[in-house]
Amino acid sequence: MSARAPLARRVSTYLYRRPRLALGLLLAPPLLWLGVVYLGSLLSLLVQSFFSLDGFTGQVIRRFTLATYRDLLTRANADIVLRTAGMAASVTVAAAAAAFPLAFYMARYASPERKALLYLAVLLPLWSSYLVRVYSWKLILAKEGILNWTVTLLRLEGVLNALLALPGIGGPSLSVSLLGMFIVYLYVWLPYMILPIEAALERVPQSLIEASSDLGARPRETFRRVILPLALPGVVAGSIFTFSLTLGDFIVPYALGNSAYFIGQAVLAHQGTAGNIPLAAAFTVVPTVIMAVYLTAAKRAGAFDAL
Amino acid sequence: MTVPIPAVRFDRVSRHFGDVRAVNDVTLDILDGEFFTLLGPSGSGKTTCLRLIAGFDHPTAGRIELHGVDVSSLPPYERDVNTVFQDYALFPHMTVAQNVAYGLMIKKVLPREREARVAEMLAMVQLAGLGRRRPAQLSGGQRQRVALARALVNRPRVLLLDEPLGALDLKLRQQMQLELKAIQQQVGITFVYVTHDQDEALTMSDRLGVFNNGRVEQVGSPAEVYEHPATDFVAGFVGVSNLVSGEAAQAVTGSPQTFTIRPEKILIRDPGADVSNGMCAADGRIRDVVYLGAHTRYRVELAAGGELTVIQQNVETSSVDVQAARGRPVRLVWHRAHNRPVATRR
Numbered sequence: 001m002s003a004r005a006p007l008a009r010r011v012s013t014y015l016y017r018r019p020r021l022a023l024g025l026l027l028a029p030p031l032l033w034l035g036v037v038y039l040g041s042l043l044s045l046l047v048q049s050f051f052s053l054d055g056f057t058g059q060v061i062r063r064f065t066l067a068t069y070r071d072l073l074t075r076a077n078a079d080i081v082l083r084t085a086g087m088a089a090s091v092t093v094a095a096a097a098a099a100f101p102l103a104f105y106m107a108r109y110a111s112p113e114r115k116a117l118l119y120l121a122v123l124l125p126l127w128s129s130y131l132v133r134v135y136s137w138k139l140i141l142a143k144e145g146i147l148n149w150t151v152t153l154l155r156l157e158g159v160l161n162a163l164l165a166l167p168g169i170g171g172p173s174l175s176v177s178l179l180g181m182f183i184v185y186l187y188v189w190l191p192y193m194i195l196p197i198e199a200a201l202e203r204v205p206q207s208l209i210e211a212s213s214d215l216g217a218r219p220r221e222t223f224r225r226v227i228l229p230l231a232l233p234g235v236v237a238g239s240i241f242t243f244s245l246t247l248g249d250f251i252v253p254y255a256l257g258n259s260a261y262f263i264g265q266a267v268l269a270h271q272g273t274a275g276n277i278p279l280a281a282a283f284t285v286v287p288t289v290i291m292a293v294y295l296t297a298a299k300r301a302g303a304f305d306a307l
Numbered sequence: 308m309t310v311p312i313p314a315v316r317f318d319r320v321s322r323h324f325g326d327v328r329a330v331n332d333v334t335l336d337i338l339d340g341e342f343f344t345l346l347g348p349s350g351s352g353k354t355t356c357l358r359l360i361a362g363f364d365h366p367t368a369g370r371i372e373l374h375g376v377d378v379s380s381l382p383p384y385e386r387d388v389n390t391v392f393q394d395y396a397l398f399p400h401m402t403v404a405q406n407v408a409y410g411l412m413i414k415k416v417l418p419r420e421r422e423a424r425v426a427e428m429l430a431m432v433q434l435a436g437l438g439r440r441r442p443a444q445l446s447g448g449q450r451q452r453v454a455l456a457r458a459l460v461n462r463p464r465v466l467l468l469d470e471p472l473g474a475l476d477l478k479l480r481q482q483m484q485l486e487l488k489a490i491q492q493q494v495g496i497t498f499v500y501v502t503h504d505q506d507e508a509l510t511m512s513d514r515l516g517v518f519n520n521g522r523v524e525q526v527g528s529p530a531e532v533y534e535h536p537a538t539d540f541v542a543g544f545v546g547v548s549n550l551v552s553g554e555a556a557q558a559v560t561g562s563p564q565t566f567t568i569r570p571e572k573i574l575i576r577d578p579g580a581d582v583s584n585g586m587c588a589a590d591g592r593i594r595d596v597v598y599l600g601a602h603t604r605y606r607v608e609l610a611a612g613g614e615l616t617v618i619q620q621n622v623e624t625s626s627v628d629v630q631a632a633r634g635r636p637v638r639l640v641w642h643r644a645h646n647r648p649v650a651t652r653r
Contacts, residue, residue: 210361210383210390212409214362215410215457217384218384225409
C-alpha cells in the first residue's frame, strides 16, 4: 500500500479538509459572472446617467453632471415615468387579486392530480414565445377581433365604448389603448404572481388554520389575521416580478400602445436612434430606484416577518 | 340523585375515511373536571376522536355532546373547547403575547383586561417576561407552554391536548407531565389528553380510555386498567405484560384459558425450588438479559413453550451478575392471584 493515492483522490481529500477553499472554487465562476458582467454593467449604467449629451455635436460629454436627471424631470419625460409606474402598479394589484384565489385553491384544496394539471395550465403559456402571445392578444383585442364580436353578441357594446371613451386609458379600440395593454400585461405576468403565492400558501401549516378557528376566529378572520400575513412574502415576491417586468417592458407598448411612450420604449429610442445614452441610462435607473423603495417599504411594513 | 351531565359524550360515534374506519361506534362519557386520557397506538382513532371534539372533523355517524348539547355539526369556532396542538401551531408572525391574546382579541375582550389575563397566564406557565419574543426564539418546552397558555387563557370548559409532550426530551416531558397535572387541578377544567405513551397516561390521568382499531377497549382508572386489563390488547399495551396461552397455560394452571402476568410479579428461583401453596411455577432457561440500571429485564424461554419477560429490581445484583445469568436454567414462581384471565379477540 505504499503506492501514492491517485491524483483525483488526493485532490478530493485536500479539498475535503479545506471546506472554505472548496466553497470558494464553486462560487467563484457565478460570482465573477454576477459581479463583473451584471453588476459591472449596472454600475456603468449608473455612471453613464451622470454624463450628458452635447445637444449641438451629439457627443457624450464624460463629465459629472445632474443635467440628464434634470431632463428626466421635464414634463414629457416625467409623464413617461408616471405612466409606466402607474401601469406597473395597477397590473400588480390586479394580478395579485386574480392570482390569490387560484393559488389558494391549488395550495389548500386541489387533489394532487388536479394541482399538477393546474400547474401545467399556469406554466404552459410560458412555453410559447412571449412575442407570439402578445401579438395574438392584439388580434383578440382588435376591432374585428373575437372579443369585440363576443361583446356585440352580448349587446354590451355600450359598456365597451364607454370604457374606450375614458380619457387617458381609452382609445379607438382595445388593441390601441392603455386598457388593452393592461389586459395583456395582466395575462402575460399572471403566472409569475400565481406561483410564489401558491408556494407561500402551501407553507402555511393546516394546524395554524385549525388553531385560529379553535380560538374562535371565523374563516374570514382567520384569512385576514393568519393566512394573508403568512402569504404576504409570496405576494411581495410575485409583485417584484409583475412590477419590474412591466416597468422594463417595451414590446407590449410597442404592439398595443399609442404615441404615449413607456420607459422601455424611451430607453430603446434614446440609446438607439437618438444616441442619447445618458438619458437612456437615467431612464433605466428609475425602475431600479422604484423597486428599491418598494422593497424597503414592504420590509418596513413587516411583509417578510413571517419568513 | 341526579346523574351529572358529562363534559363530553360520544354516542355511538363513527368516522370513516373511505373504507377506513378510523373511529368505529365509540360510546364514551368524559366527566366534568376530570383528566381523561385517550391512550392507544398510532392509527387507533384517538387523535380522530380529539379532532371530532374540537370540530376539525365531523362524525360519519352518531353524535357528540358537550355538556349535554349536541355539537356534532358545529364548526370549531362555535365550540367552547380549546386545543393544544401536537406541533404547537403557534402563529409565527406574532409575538408570544399576541399568540396568547389571539382568542381574547377575536372575542373582543377589552385591551386592558386582555393584557391582564395574558400576563397572568404567562406567569402561570412560567413565561413571564418573554411576551415580546417570537415563537421561533423559544425552546421546544417554552413553545409548548405558550401553546398551553394560548388555549387556557380563553377559560374553555374542555381543554384538548394532542400529544403535547411528544417532541420534548424525556426529562422535560416528565417535568411537564407533573406541571400539566398541577395546572389541571388548579384551573379545574376538563382535560382530554391524547397520547400513545402508557407511562404518561398512567402518571397523569384520572381515567383513561384505551383505543385499538377505532374502538375503545377499556375505560377506567389507571390502576383498574393496569391491574385488570379487560382484553389481551390492553394487557399488552398498558405496561409490559406476558400473555400465556395454550399449552403453556395448561402446564402452569391446568387450564388452556389465556391469562396475563405482569413481569414485575414474577420471581426467579433455582431449578427445583419449592412451590408453596397458591403459587404458580414454570421452568425454563434465561435466554436474554437487558441491564437497565435500576432493574434488569430477563427473557425466559419456557420448557412448555413460549417465553416470559421478568423484571427484577437490582437490589443486590450488579451488572456483572446479571450478565452471568444468561443461559442458566431457572424456575419462575409467582402468586396465582396475579394471573389475569383475558378475553382474546383474535
